[in-house]
Amino acid sequence: xxxxxxxKILRWGTKIKSTRLKLLGIWxxxxxxxxxxxxxxxxxxxxxxxxxxxYFSDPEKRKTYRGxxxxxxxxxxxxxLFHRALKLQIGCGAEPTLYxxxxxxxxxxxxxGIPYISLTTNGNLLxxxxxxxAIRAGLDELTLSVHGLTxxxxxxxxxxxxxxxxxxxxxxxxxxxKRYPHFKLRINYTINPDNMDELKxxxxxxxxxxxxxxxxxxxxxDSVYQNxxxxxxxxxxxxxxxxIKQECQRRNITYLxxxxxxxxxxxxxxxxxxxxxxxxxxVSPRGCWKDxxxxxxxxxxxxARRTHLGRHLLTGLLHKATKKKVDTTxxxxxNIN
Numbered sequence: 507x508x509x510x511x512x513x514k515i516l517r518w519g520t521k522i523k524s525t526r527l528k529l530l531g532i533w534x535x536x537x538x539x540x541x542x543x544x545x546x547x548x549x550x551x552x553x554x555x556x557x558x559x560x561y562f563s564d565p566e567k568r569k570t571y572r573g574x575x576x577x578x579x580x581x582x583x584x585x586x587l588f589h590r591a592l593k594l595q596i597g598c599g600a601e602p603t604l605y606x607x608x609x610x611x612x613x614x615x616x617x618x619g620i621p622y623i624s625l626t627t628n629g630n631l632l633x634x635x636x637x638x639x640a641i642r643a644g645l646d647e648l649t650l651s652v653h654g655l656t657x658x659x660x661x662x663x664x665x666x667x668x669x670x671x672x673x674x675x676x677x678x679x680x681x682x683x684k685r686y687p688h689f690k691l692r693i694n695y696t697i698n699p700d701n702m703d704e705l706k707x708x709x710x711x712x713x714x715x716x717x718x719x720x721x722x723x724x725x726x727x728d729s730v731y732q733n734x735x736x737x738x739x740x741x742x743x744x745x746x747x748x749x750i751k752q753e754c755q756r757r758n759i760t761y762l763x764x765x766x767x768x769x770x771x772x773x774x775x776x777x778x779x780x781x782x783x784x785x786x787x788x789v790s791p792r793g794c795w796k797d798x799x800x801x802x803x804x805x806x807x808x809x810a811r812r813t814h815l816g817r818h819l820l821t822g823l824l825h826k827a828t829k830k831k832v833d834t835t836x837x838x839x840x841n842i843n
Contacts, residue, residue, distance in 0.1 A: 512593060512622040513717065513760045516842050525780060529823040532784050536816055541621070545591045546598040548790035549611060550574040553601040555628050556665040557653065559696055561727025562600075563665065571600065573791030579801075580611060583789060586801045588618035591787070597626035597649075598788065604631065609643040616644035624649055624692070628664060630671045634678040641686050647717070648679065649692040655707040663701060663731070673711070680714045692717035698731065699738040705746055709753065718754060719762040720747065722769060736769050743769070754843070761843050780822045 522528055535542040551571040553562045561567045575583070588594070594615045596602045602625060605611075615623045624647040625640060637648070654660030657669040679691050693715055695705070705720075722739055723731075743766045754761040787795045794801045799809050810816060 513842060515592075520842055526823055528781055529784065529819065532781070533816065533819045533823055536810075536819055541590055541592040543587070543590050543785050543787045544593045544595065545587060545620075545787045545789060546595045547602075547611070548598050548600045548788075549580065549596065549602060549605040549608070551600045551791055552604050553628075554604060554631055555601070555667050556730075557628070557651075557667075558663050558665060558731035559653065559698065559723055559726070559729050561729055563730040564728045567727050571792075574605065575791055577607060577610070580607075580614065583794065583801045584614045584618055586805045587787065587789070587795065588615060588620055590806045591615075591618070591620045593622045593624065594620045595624045595626060595649075599790070601628060601631070603627050603629075603636070608636070609639045612640055612643040612645050622646050626651065626694070628667060629675045630667050632675055634681075637675075637678055637682060641682060641689050646688065647690040647692055649694055649717075650675070651694050651696075652712075653696050654701050655704040655711045659701050659704055663698075665730075676712060676714075683714050690716040692719065694719045694721065696721045696723055697739060698723040699733055699735060702739060702742060702746060705750055708750065715757075715759055717760045717762070718750075720750070720764075722764065740766065740769050751843070763843075784819055784822065 532542050551573050553560075556563045562571070596608070596611060602608060608625070612623055612625075623645055625645055626649040628651050629648075640648075651664075652660070652672065653663040654669075660669045660672065661667055683689055683691065691712075691714060693708075693712055695701075695708075695718070697705075697720055722736060723734055725734055747763060747766075751761060751763060753759075789795060789801075796809070796813075798813070804812075
């Protein structure tokens with residue numbers, strides 16, 4: 507089942523080094539009307555926290571991130587795009603649990619046959635009842651953002667967050683995993699020089715986990731926290747990160763952690779993003795997928811015909827990538843193990 511092997515697909519993707527070979531596969535999927543896009547969905551642009559490493563901690567940035575979809579708009583987006591989605595991630599740049607009908611989006615995704623649905627959240631608003639409702643609607647994975655493993659650091663990094671709410675949610679997740687064995691927990695931990703040492707408490711705080719991502723801090727907007735120095739991360743990689751990787755292997759936990767040599771390779775002057783352009787679909791009240799895509803009028807197929815999407819995929823396959831400058835958020839190579 508694809509649902510059980512979504513990380514295996516990603517692992518295969520990292521092992522295939524040829525961008526052209528990947529594009530060939532995407533083009534074949536496109537021509538055969540198969541699923542190949544990942545939908546990253548923010549149904550509401552708001553957040554209950556002001557995490558210091560996030561652009562939502564910038565008051566000016568928050569003013570530009572507003573809006574919420576109506577139920578009718580979400581139904582129309584589903585009609586337009588969900589049938590071509592391999593994965594639906596709800597929550598990308600905002601807090602999705604502020605949207606009251608979250609379980610209806612999940613159920614809608616399953617109605618359109620999306621194999622894997624994930625919810626990314628800080629978890630502070632997620633009650634046990636709401637979590638079970640989401641799982642029963644079809645949620646496959648909860649991705650929990652955690653940026654500190656002691657009360658002091660967690661509440662410092664995740665302004666307005668409450669550590670006891672995190673602990674309560676983790677206990678609820680343990681219970682849910684026993685009742686719904688297919689349900690997975692992923693932890694996303696953004697590492698900086700002030701919270702890296704706390705990874706030694708990971709296994710004490712998080713007792714049940716299926717996927718772990720350790721993501722070194724990057725500059726994302728004008729955030730409150732400004733210590734982007736990776737020297738500490740590099741110096742202590744062997745004594746802090748390597749034991750985490752070894753324990754993940756022992757516990758059979760999938761992990762997404764950059765290798766030590768990749769900590770400084772953020773490709774400052776070029777970025778081959780042809781795969782992302784072909785598969786990444788971001789949907790929020792600020793816009794839907796492509797700039798010229800109107801979900802009220804377009805479907806995936808009508809847009810593909812109008813813009814000759816298949817031909818563009820083939821062109822990307824046949825031509826080399828062009829060099830270009832990238833923004834302040836840069837990609838880092840992760841191994842999926």
